[in-house]
Amino acid sequence: MSNLDTAIIAGGCFWCTEAVFRDVVGVTKVESGYIGGTKANPTYKEVCTGTTGHAEGIRVTFDTDVIGLPQIYDVFLGTHDPTQLNRQGGDVGTQYRSAIFPLSAQQGAEAEAAIGRWNAENGKMAVTTIEGLSDGAQGMEWYPAEDYHQEYWDGEGQRNPYCQAVIPPKLMKLRKSFQKYVKD
Numbered sequence: 001m002s003n004l005d006t007a008i009i010a011g012g013c014f015w016c017t018e019a020v021f022r023d024v025v026g027v028t029k030v031e032s033g034y035i036g037g038t039k040a041n042p043t044y045k046e047v048c049t050g051t052t053g054h055a056e057g058i059r060v061t062f063d064t065d066v067i068g069l070p071q072i073y074d075v076f077l078g079t080h081d082p083t084q085l086n087r088q089g090g091d092v093g094t095q096y097r098s099a100i101f102p103l104s105a106q107q108g109a110e111a112e113a114a115i116g117r118w119n120a121e122n123g124k125m126a127v128t129t130i131e132g133l134s135d136g137a138q139g140m141e142w143y144p145a146e147d148y149h150q151e152y153w154d155g156e157g158q159r160n161p162y163c164q165a166v167i168p169p170k171l172m173k174l175r176k177s178f179q180k181y182v183k184d
Helices: 014-021 044-048 069-078 105-122 161-177
Strands: 004-011 027-035 055-063 098-100
Touching (some): 014 027, 014 055, 014 161, 098 105
């Protein structure tokens, strides 16, 4: 019997982070969506304006018998640039921020530990924020993105020049740096 847990993370464009985590062992589901903002049920177009306060994120469901939360956070931090404030590459704005949205105090502690590990191993300081626990969970409602954003890389993303330029290097980083966590 599997022991499922959920983590919510944001590391730039959700198409990119979704593509990475769909290849991680123990991950049973990845859903793209919006979190951390002030507007209920935001649309992609609204989030893209940067005025709703939401981040493009993913909700990852994983089997803790296969991979733990610390490893999920390590893969997350290691497959995007957590030193870029409110951007990832050409994607600029608070909707592309690097953030972890813990669902419990334990997840918050694991997030702090993961950021500390990343900082120590890389000799840099991540600007990744931990959002939701200390502020009374204001804006921490999860809103699934529109259907056409789900599993984007497996479909439309293969024909999208932006995705062709950005996603393969992230997948290569996953395979190089986290080989033991890559699905066969």
